[in-house]
Amino acid sequence: MPDINKKDRPVTSVTDQEALDFHAMGRPGKLEINPTKPMATQRDLSLAYSPGVAVPVKAIAADPQTAYDYTARGNMVAVISNGTAILGLGNLGALASKPVMEGKSVLFKRFADVDSIDLEIETENVDEFINCVRFLGPSFGGINLEDIKAPDCFVIESRLRELMDIPVFHDDQHGTAIIAAAGLINALELTGRDLKTTKLVCNGAGAAAIACVELIKAMGFAPENIILCDTKGVIYQGRTEGMNQWKSAHAAKTDARTLEEAMNGADVIFGLSQKGAFSAKMIRSMADRPIIFAMANPDPEITPEEVARIRDDAIMATGRSDYPNQVNNVLGFPYIFRGALDVRASTINDAMKIAAVKALANLAREDVPDDVVAAYQGNRPRFGPQYIIPVPFDPRLISAIPVAVAQAAIESGVARKVITDMAGYARELSARRDPIASTLASLYERVRRRPKRIVFAEAEEEQVLRAAMSYANQQLGTAILLGREDLIQATAERAGIDLNRPGFEIVNARISTRVEAYIDYLYARLQRHGYLHRDAQRLIHNDRNHFAATMVALGDADGMVTGITRNYSTALEDVRRCIDAKPGHRVIGVSLALCRGRTVFVADTAVHDMPTAEELADIAEEAAGLARRMGYQPRVAMLAYSTFGHPSGERSERVREAVKILDRRRVDFEYDGEMAADVALNRKVMEQYPFCRLSGPANVLVMPAFHSASISTKMLQELGGSTVIGPILVGLDKPVQITSMGAKDSDIVNMAAIAAYGGS
Ligand SMILES: NC(=O)C1=CN([C@@H]2O[C@H](COP(=O)(O)OP(=O)(O)OC[C@H]3O[C@@H](n4cnc5c(N)ncnc54)[C@H](OP(=O)(O)O)[C@@H]3O)[C@@H](O)[C@H]2O)C=CC1
Numbered sequence: 001m002p003d004i005n006k007k008d009r010p011v012t013s014v015t016d017q018e019a020l021d022f023h024a025m026g027r028p029g030k031l032e033i034n035p036t037k038p039m040a041t042q043r044d045l046s047l048a049y050s051p052g053v054a055v056p057v058k059a060i061a062a063d064p065q066t067a068y069d070y071t072a073r074g075n076m077v078a079v080i081s082n083g084t085a086i087l088g089l090g091n092l093g094a095l096a097s098k099p100v101m102e103g104k105s106v107l108f109k110r111f112a113d114v115d116s117i118d119l120e121i122e123t124e125n126v127d128e129f130i131n132c133v134r135f136l137g138p139s140f141g142g143i144n145l146e147d148i149k150a151p152d153c154f155v156i157e158s159r160l161r162e163l164m165d166i167p168v169f170h171d172d173q174h175g176t177a178i179i180a181a182a183g184l185i186n187a188l189e190l191t192g193r194d195l196k197t198t199k200l201v202c203n204g205a206g207a208a209a210i211a212c213v214e215l216i217k218a219m220g221f222a223p224e225n226i227i228l229c230d231t232k233g234v235i236y237q238g239r240t241e242g243m244n245q246w247k248s249a250h251a252a253k254t255d256a257r258t259l260e261e262a263m264n265g266a267d268v269i270f271g272l273s274q275k276g277a278f279s280a281k282m283i284r285s286m287a288d289r290p291i292i293f294a295m296a297n298p299d300p301e302i303t304p305e306e307v308a309r310i311r312d313d314a315i316m317a318t319g320r321s322d323y324p325n326q327v328n329n330v331l332g333f334p335y336i337f338r339g340a341l342d343v344r345a346s347t348i349n350d351a352m353k354i355a356a357v358k359a360l361a362n363l364a365r366e367d368v369p370d371d372v373v374a375a376y377q378g379n380r381p382r383f384g385p386q387y388i389i390p391v392p393f394d395p396r397l398i399s400a401i402p403v404a405v406a407q408a409a410i411e412s413g414v415a416r417k418v419i420t421d422m423a424g425y426a427r428e429l430s431a432r433r434d435p436i437a438s439t440l441a442s443l444y445e446r447v448r449r450r451p452k453r454i455v456f457a458e459a460e461e462e463q464v465l466r467a468a469m470s471y472a473n474q475q476l477g478t479a480i481l482l483g484r485e486d487l488i489q490a491t492a493e494r495a496g497i498d499l500n501r502p503g504f505e506i507v508n509a510r511i512s513t514r515v516e517a518y519i520d521y522l523y524a525r526l527q528r529h530g531y532l533h534r535d536a537q538r539l540i541h542n543d544r545n546h547f548a549a550t551m552v553a554l555g556d557a558d559g560m561v562t563g564i565t566r567n568y569s570t571a572l573e574d575v576r577r578c579i580d581a582k583p584g585h586r587v588i589g590v591s592l593a594l595c596r597g598r599t600v601f602v603a604d605t606a607v608h609d610m611p612t613a614e615e616l617a618d619i620a621e622e623a624a625g626l627a628r629r630m631g632y633q634p635r636v637a638m639l640a641y642s643t644f645g646h647p648s649g650e651r652s653e654r655v656r657e658a659v660k661i662l663d664r665r666r667v668d669f670e671y672d673g674e675m676a677a678d679v680a681l682n683r684k685v686m687e688q689y690p691f692c693r694l695s696g697p698a699n700v701l702v703m704p705a706f707h708s709a710s711i712s713t714k715m716l717q718e719l720g721g722s723t724v725i726g727p728i729l730v731g732l733d734k735p736v737q738i739t740s741m742g743a744k745d746s747d748i749v750n751m752a753a754i755a756a757y758g759g760s
């Protein structure tokens with residue numbers, strides 16, 4: 001195995017405080033529930049509730065299948081736990097499991113657009129647990145059991161499968177088994193081994209381990225070549241201590257009694273036990289080109305670094321995202337349920353699981369297309385020892401796995417709805433993916449490959465320091481902290497941030513050796529605009545925005561982020577005194593509004609109050625350029641209150657004129673207008689104007705004026721539940737980003753990354 005180079009690893013490490021802050025920020029926890037129908041008028045209420053609701057009630061009573069048409073059931077999965085085996089942390093109780101279960105629910109949504117709710121059940125009594133869950137069937141399209149200890153989980157799952165007519169799936173068993181089996185198939189292929197003669201040891205004999213062993217036996221692994229171990233050592237035929245029927249079913253005929261003896265000469269080791277369970281001696285004693293899956297979470301049985309020190313011929317996988325080859329059930333459960341729900345499967349059977357295994361294994365062997373490279377930290381992986389399984393952010397998973405699962409459900413007769421056009425289904429699945437996540441991932445990755453020095457102009461503020469810490473921790477570059485060292489240190493101490501490590505540089509404007517050069521630069525720029533030398537002196541000495549922007553202008557930093565302590569337009573004026581527009585460009589602000597899987601760029605949300613037609617055309621060009629740089633094919637709508645001349649008015653006239661200017665400039669992107677926002681965004685409404693030149697709903701909206709741009713994005717954010725990033729400043733000669741006052745640390749670090757990206 002090649003050296004595990006820390007620089008090659010995605011940086012996902014977070015501090016304890018960051019993890020707590022993340023969960024506490026805004027609305028505590030990670031989930032909320034939103035209605036999908038309007039609830040505004042008396043009529044809406046009459047339809048949604050009494051009397052209208054009685055109609056679907058009667059329809060469902062007459063035909064239960066119609067519940068999939070009239071309620072959220074068909075896209076809703078419950079994540080249910082009693083907290084008796086939370087990751088590898090043990091039995092910490094139902095309540096403590098809630099962060100993990102909320103996490104699984106949001107992963108369902110994020111990766112496969114499955115709605116999910118977590119239910120924590122406070123009982124360790126198997127019958128009580130079963131009784132609680134069995135009656136929940138009508139509410140859900142599927143049940144995902146999580147982190148329930150063995151052997152209780154086996155009884156719970158099999159009884160619930162009998163009692164319920166929807167899929168009941170214990171993720172730690174089958175999710176893990178599916179991913180491990182896919183990784184194993186590929187590792188066997190790479191090491192030239194045959195399934196039937198390979199010798200495997202599995203350490204752990206709980207939920208995950210038993211399911212893994214059962215699945216690989218079902219796939220053709222020879223039972224006599226598998227040895228299972230637990231805390232008491234090898235599970236051999238005749239052993240009585242610490243046994244149960246599930247362990248007995250896999251008891252081996254062997255003289256080996258300890259894990260160490262079992263691992264001697266083994267081809268494959270699965271770790272589904274606990275941190276640190278594998279020693280150097282055990283790893284050394286394995287066969288040539290051993291396959292080591294150390295899957296315990298959060299810490300593996302042995303780390304890839306430790307293995308690399310012992311031998312260089314191993315294929316190594318862990319359950320973690322910060323090493324290559326992450327064998328983790330997150331690659332499975334969202335997509336397996338997606339496929340099962342889409343055909344209204346009554347269960348998830350072996351055929352569906354094996355279909356998922358094959359789809360996953362095959363995906364890792366395929367070439368990684370350009371638009372997927374970002375998910376791989378910018379490196380194009382090639383099927384091999386360091387890449388035996390796709391990564392969770394691989395956008396191909398959403399179409400590949402559900403299609404295979406749905407097809408297998410149909411063929412094995414457990415589907416209650418048949419999909420005939422599988423290619424169309426695959427396209428629909430891809431459309432469920434929100435492109436912004438991969439856009440941001442790719443942006444971060446590009447910065448990580450060419451780290452940048454970003455000056456955080458307001459480093460005495462706590463949320464700015466937190467953002468700077470995150471910037472440095474994510475290896476995006478050096479965070480230059482501008483401010484008085486004693487104040488920055490005091491804030492850092494209060495916030496529990498350790499600045500005494502690489503990635504930070506403190507710059508104090510009062511004692512910087514660069515002050516004179518900065519004053520000269522600023523004075524040269526401003527002397528013919530009414531500024532005296534002492535005005536330039538005052539600005540550099542006393543004003544952090546001028547100091548920071550001048551640092552960037554003179555190349556002492558690659559970019560800058562500011563905006564927490566001063567309103568946007570003031571901060572922009574400060575910056576503009578020091579930095580010009582890029583030649584041939586116009587400085588504008590573009591906001592990214594992300595809503596329900598859709599991303600639109602809105603411009604100009606920062607600079608031009610009442611743009612002229614010429615300026616509107618420039619804004620369209622700048623915004624389309626940003627959209628293109630972020631991986632979108634721009635479709636620009638020039639917005640107004642009117643559509644193609646009706647009703648007429650002076651403001652709309654200006655927008656129409658801007659379209660003519662774009663015509664004259666022969667720009668190389670789609671644009672049209674003037675049009676109202678619903679025409680721009682709604683395909684059906686747009687169809688009423690068959691001459692419209694846009695090939696689909698617009699993704700870049702050029703607003704007729706600053707007030708409409710600002711009002712609409714803020715309304716989207718407050719009322720429409722959109723996430724708004726920006727305004728992102730474009731058109732400046734050097735990368736500077738300004739956050740809104742009161743921005744959170746996560747917003748600030750996004751803007752710092754965008755500034756760094758702009759400079760790459
Ligand atoms: N990567 C992934 O996707 C997943 C990883 N896991 C990880 O697998 C581990 C087990 O989870 P799960 O099966 O749900 O838990 P269970 O509680 O059901 O089973 C734990 C098993 O591990 C055994 N065990 C514990 N410590 C040791 C040890 N030092 N040596 C040998 N055996 C040991 C136990 O032995 P005994 O029977 O004697 O008590 C038991 O058989 C956890 O670390 C979990 O994070 C789980 C699911 C998914």
Ligand SMILES: CC(=O)C(=O)O
Pocket residue numbers: 086087088147171172296297319328329330
């Ligand atoms: C990944 C997971 O589900 C576990 O470690 O329990």
Ligand SMILES: [Mg+2]
Pocket residue numbers: 087146147171172
């Ligand atoms: Mg789990």
